[in-house]
Amino acid sequence: MQNLKRNFSIIAHIDHGKSTIADRLLEMTGTVTEREMKEQLLDSMDLEREKGITIKAQAVTLNYTAADGNKYELNLIDTPGHVDFIYEVSRSLAACDGALLVVDAAQGIEAQTLANVYLALEHDLEILPVINKIDLPSADPEKVKLEIEDIIGLPTDNAVLVSGKTGLGIDELLEAIVKYIPEPKGGMSSPLKALIFDSHYDDFRGVITYVRVIDGVIKKGDKIKIMSTNKEFEVLETGIFSPKMTEKNELSVGSVGYIITGVKSIKDTQVGDTITHVKNPAEKPLEGYRPAQSMVFAGIYPISTDDYEDLREALEKLQLNDASLTYVPETSIALGFGFRCGFLGLLHMEIIVERLRREFDIDLISTAPSVEYHVTTETGEHLIIDNPAEFPAGKKSIEEPYIKGTIIVPRDYVGNVMELCQEKRGTYIDMSYLDETRTMLRYDLPLADVVIDFYDKLKSRTRGYASFEYEMIGYKESDLVKVDILVSGNVVDAFSFIAHKDHAFNRGRSIVERLKEVIPRQQFEIPLQAALGSKIIARETIRALRKNVLAKCYGGDISRKKKLLEKQKEGKKRMKAIGNVEIPQEAFLSVLKLNK
Numbered sequence: 001m002q003n004l005k006r007n008f009s010i011i012a013h014i015d016h017g018k019s020t021i022a023d024r025l026l027e028m029t030g031t032v033t034e035r036e037m038k039e040q041l042l043d044s045m046d047l048e049r050e051k052g053i054t055i056k057a058q059a060v061t062l063n064y065t066a067a068d069g070n071k072y073e074l075n076l077i078d079t080p081g082h083v084d085f086i087y088e089v090s091r092s093l094a095a096c097d098g099a100l101l102v103v104d105a106a107q108g109i110e111a112q113t114l115a116n117v118y119l120a121l122e123h124d125l126e127i128l129p130v131i132n133k134i135d136l137p138s139a140d141p142e143k144v145k146l147e148i149e150d151i152i153g154l155p156t157d158n159a160v161l162v163s164g165k166t167g168l169g170i171d172e173l174l175e176a177i178v179k180y181i182p183e184p185k186g187g188m189s190s191p192l193k194a195l196i197f198d199s200h201y202d203d204f205r206g207v208i209t210y211v212r213v214i215d216g217v218i219k220k221g222d223k224i225k226i227m228s229t230n231k232e233f234e235v236l237e238t239g240i241f242s243p244k245m246t247e248k249n250e251l252s253v254g255s256v257g258y259i260i261t262g263v264k265s266i267k268d269t270q271v272g273d274t275i276t277h278v279k280n281p282a283e284k285p286l287e288g289y290r291p292a293q294s295m296v297f298a299g300i301y302p303i304s305t306d307d308y309e310d311l312r313e314a315l316e317k318l319q320l321n322d323a324s325l326t327y328v329p330e331t332s333i334a335l336g337f338g339f340r341c342g343f344l345g346l347l348h349m350e351i352i353v354e355r356l357r358r359e360f361d362i363d364l365i366s367t368a369p370s371v372e373y374h375v376t377t378e379t380g381e382h383l384i385i386d387n388p389a390e391f392p393a394g395k396k397s398i399e400e401p402y403i404k405g406t407i408i409v410p411r412d413y414v415g416n417v418m419e420l421c422q423e424k425r426g427t428y429i430d431m432s433y434l435d436e437t438r439t440m441l442r443y444d445l446p447l448a449d450v451v452i453d454f455y456d457k458l459k460s461r462t463r464g465y466a467s468f469e470y471e472m473i474g475y476k477e478s479d480l481v482k483v484d485i486l487v488s489g490n491v492v493d494a495f496s497f498i499a500h501k502d503h504a505f506n507r508g509r510s511i512v513e514r515l516k517e518v519i520p521r522q523q524f525e526i527p528l529q530a531a532l533g534s535k536i537i538a539r540e541t542i543r544a545l546r547k548n549v550l551a552k553c554y555g556g557d558i559s560r561k562k563k564l565l566e567k568q569k570e571g572k573k574r575m576k577a578i579g580n581v582e583i584p585q586e587a588f589l590s591v592l593k594l595n596k
């Protein structure tokens, strides 16, 4: 029997029009009305819209009657667009049989386009090229077609030219989806295999698990189990997204929808895992499952110690919907009680910190982001550390994570990009010309240096024209040291960092220079030092000053004097005392920012 389902996702570089095209498809198939369309449906989170990125994979089912008279069920699975979420992209793609490759007719292929295409090819997906924005005067669809053929090696005979803005070509696109995206293969009577490609926590209904059924049928009342953990659950409801959650009696081969099981935590239904029946289970799970892994770590501290419990609750809540966020309590002499958090990448970290601030209204300090190091001690012990405070004194060797970075940039900026990559300890791999104006560069880079300020610098040095994408390539041995910052001879743990030996001096010096500017003079001299073990590598001194707030009030107005003293006391609350030195909160903020 013919399967009239088609499962696909849209892959595109940021701003090439993924959401706009998705909206048009929803509109043309009558899935949502124009009025409902006002809000861009597929990315609904505020923050997401602001940052112009799609964070969480989502799905929607469209009903489409094709020119051949058949009624098709088209399942569009939205994928996150950013490298931080590459694993989620990969799992969403695994739920599809094909992908629309959307390329902006005026911009051409970008780094992210390439990375996502390679992922789709790894999953054996049929790729349908879609050239968007053909309404633009600067559109050059023929040139973009050639690029797709030359750079990706993908034929473009069946490429569809569209304008997400005007709706031009969307009819043809729907027909092309039915024609070129393969129908789902799988056995109706085979043991159940369903891939979990996303999940979210709903306050009222518990965990909603997004699944794609590969083999078999799943329905209400079924006893199921998660294959990696063998945990068993009962199915309370099955349904599809149209785009609201709509109950359906069953999900069968090729279906994309949700199941509700009364699971309390999304940790129990991790993305990439396989669901099967307790009775007559599948023999083997679907390939490629691995738990999401933190790549970037940072300490997060409430500015006011009163907010500590609120911060813990907020993190707990965020984790309900984000299994890739990890946190453990941590204490810092300088910053007090907080949490060491693990993130998928820098953007993920920014999003979480921003949500803590906005949605939970907590004032925070985050320490400079770091990565996970593999250390072998002199006694042969292997340690994994993600916090400079844990850096062992005696060590034999230390390894750090490396990425392979791909940067596409207009030719004029190649010099700047190469310079930046060199500063970031990159190793040049190769360079190729995409067309007359654009160049693709590849470098191996240490992740630690990429997370610090690589994106920002790349943007400013190429005036925003560069696109950047990376993949992890593993660990490499490196000459790394820990640098401590001392204020009046006391180590301020929040400022300690791990760096390559050649960079230790510069970073250490810039921190003590900055501290000299932001710590107010006190009644005694304050030495500021950067130290590598017991060796001082940089030093500044804040000269002594007798600060007398009453100096200005030579008259006898006692109440005014009192007021000033009160004010000074207030200010002191916002100080952290390191030894006998009072350091204002702002000093931490400004130095940690610089450290970023």
Ligand SMILES: Nc1nc2c(ncn2[C@@H]2O[C@H](COP(=O)(O)OP(=O)(O)OP(=O)(O)O)[C@@H](O)[C@H]2O)c(=O)[nH]1
Residues within 6 Å of the ligand: 012, 013, 014, 015, 016, 017, 018, 019, 020, 021, 043, 051, 052, 053, 054, 081, 132, 133, 134, 135, 136, 162, 163, 164, 165, 166
């Ligand atoms: N002129 C023109 N503009 C378009 C077209 N399609 C999309 N745009 C515009 O391009 C910009 C990006 O479109 P989005 O649909 O948000 O792009 P996206 O790929 O989903 O972007 P991210 O969600 O940031 O990954 C928006 O300002 C759209 O209005 C088109 O066909 N023609």
